[in-house]
Amino acid sequence: MIRLCNEILPNETSDKFVAVTIGDLGENDRTKIFDIVAAAPPLYRDLFFRFADKINITCTESSGMFLRPGCNLPDGKTISETSQIRLNLVNDRVNPRGAFYTFFHEAAHMIDWYLGQGKSYFTSYTGDLSQELYDSLEMDVRNKLIEIAREKVACPPSKISDSEADDLVIRVVENIIAGERMTRNNVVTAADELQLATGQEMRARLRGNDAPDRNKDNMVNVSSIFEGITNKALRCGCTDNHKPYYWYKKCGRISGAHQREFFANHYAYAMLGNQVALENERQYFPSAIVILDEMINAMRDIALGMGAENDEK
């Protein structure tokens, strides 16, 4: 078959998706998910369809989880041939982030894993592009914190010089980025005071308190990355509580979770067409979103290539 445009069409693959064994998912949910996929932007839809036959859902009462093949479970068992998506379907149907948000978030991890071709998650290990994505996330977080710290240091008018104020702002922001948590009880110096005020203001904004149509449910990708870059120093309680060393390894190196979660949350919002959430991402991550877009296009190209190889066999 000749494809005039380089994309997978819903009518070409809907049978494939419907025929797939997807564990505990009932007909009703399957239809609703299919309607969402059919209406999604082609770039994102293609990625979903290419790996739709890998989806195996198990309903649980806990929050969502993607289990790759070969991963170990707490009870000592190992996930065998296929991957698994675990989610609380009852909650996900009425997810305030959008119906089936968790399903698409975990599906994104699945896509990411299969594109990594058994080595790792694609978004975490692709060398330059992966590092570039992490660096741009960190830069965007730093710039936002500098902006807020500057507002705080200028109000009320401080007696220090401009250059002293600049030094203070930089020092405070680097402390926050390094994961230093400041509480009222720890405040001793003017720098501590600024650090506390900057952190409090940032957390309020991550909860979406500064704009009428913004709320914690359309700020998940933003709040998750601010929490991650600052190694939980800016945790605002809007996202899942990840285990220690989730964002950074014990040795301090980046774990790949930042890139992986940024992609998964973005993918879920894009599939559901949550425009407010996508605009929030663009505002908070003006440079990282450009890199992510480049990465997703590369992922789609590889996914279609993988499909072509398989089709020929």
Ligand SMILES: [Zn+2]
């Ligand atoms: Zn995730």
